[in-house]
Amino acid sequence: MPRFLARRPPVVVALCSLWLVLALVLALGADRIAPFGYADQSLLQRLKPPAFLGGDPSHLLGTDGLGRDVLSRLIYATRASLLIAFCGTLIGSAIGTLLGFLAAHLRGWVEEAVMLMVDFQASMPFLIIALAILAFFGNSFELFLVVVGFYGWEVYARLTRSLVLQANAQGYAFAIRTLGVHPLRIYARHVLPNILSVLIVQVTLNFPELILLETSLSFLGLGVQPPQTSLGLMLGEGRNYIATAWWMAIPAGIAIFLTTLSVSLLGDWLRDRLDPTLQAAKD
Numbered sequence: 001m002p003r004f005l006a007r008r009p010p011v012v013v014a015l016c017s018l019w020l021v022l023a024l025v026l027a028l029g030a031d032r033i034a035p036f037g038y039a040d041q042s043l044l045q046r047l048k049p050p051a052f053l054g055g056d057p058s059h060l061l062g063t064d065g066l067g068r069d070v071l072s073r074l075i076y077a078t079r080a081s082l083l084i085a086f087c088g089t090l091i092g093s094a095i096g097t098l099l100g101f102l103a104a105h106l107r108g109w110v111e112e113a114v115m116l117m118v119d120f121q122a123s124m125p126f127l128i129i130a131l132a133i134l135a136f137f138g139n140s141f142e143l144f145l146v147v148v149g150f151y152g153w154e155v156y157a158r159l160t161r162s163l164v165l166q167a168n169a170q171g172y173a174f175a176i177r178t179l180g181v182h183p184l185r186i187y188a189r190h191v192l193p194n195i196l197s198v199l200i201v202q203v204t205l206n207f208p209e210l211i212l213l214e215t216s217l218s219f220l221g222l223g224v225q226p227p228q229t230s231l232g233l234m235l236g237e238g239r240n241y242i243a244t245a246w247w248m249a250i251p252a253g254i255a256i257f258l259t260t261l262s263v264s265l266l267g268d269w270l271r272d273r274l275d276p277t278l279q280a281a282k283d
Helices: 002-007 009-028 070-106 108-123 126-137 141-149 153-168 171-178 183-219 231-241 250-274 276-282
Strands: none
Touching: 009 070, 009 250, 070 108, 070 141, 070 153, 070 183, 070 231, 070 250, 108 153, 126 141, 126 183, 141 183, 153 183, 171 183, 183 231, 183 250, 231 250
16 A cells, blocks of 8 residues: 555545535535435335335435435435544633643643643553443533543644644744744744644544444444434444345445545545645655
8 A cells, every 4th residue: 555655646645635525515405415314214115225225216226214315314414423533622722722832832731731731642552441431421412522522632732732832942033022022923824833743643643543433333232313313323223234235334334434544544645745844755
């Protein structure tokens, strides 16, 4: 795979981008594109095979145990999983970046407190924390979004603190500071744009991890709850039918695999293009 990527990176980038654009179009236009509602049931149509295996042509990917159209549920599930991953990434990156800036600017006990929280978060398996919170406080979509949003914040905090400390030690930040410019303006107008490329790369690396986290929690029954749907929930519902009605789970698994792979490969590509240390090493 690495040699293939080295020989033909434009092809790989184009295919990954095409898949992500397709997933985004399906997510945004789910209400118009899906042939059925994700909760529409018909027990007379339960466990029908896909159309290419002799099933009903109106159900291209077959139906599940309640007669719901698998293709429609897959489209809505893609929207739900992408929404959760996007919101979670946004929350985690915002919290971690803010704490990283505070630690680098205030230093002292604030920095020690932030780094202590970072070390505590990094030492605990997040899946166990999420399971405990969702099991204790109950499961709602809003709480699930908040819990997922706290995944990975410590990486952003540690990374931002390091980058801001490096920026503060450079000449341009010191020169602007001597002019009496407010620190908030320095960070917003000069420091943040210079470290933004590294943070964007980290976002692309964190996004597929959140998709897998949602998949794991929903598969265990502590994520998205019926009658709503998500890729992880489709996997969980189809695991008991994997030998007799594989089309209930396999499409969702393929969607998860292709989405996480595409985002990861694009993240590696962006890192190679935006990371100044890698560019300097190549030069």
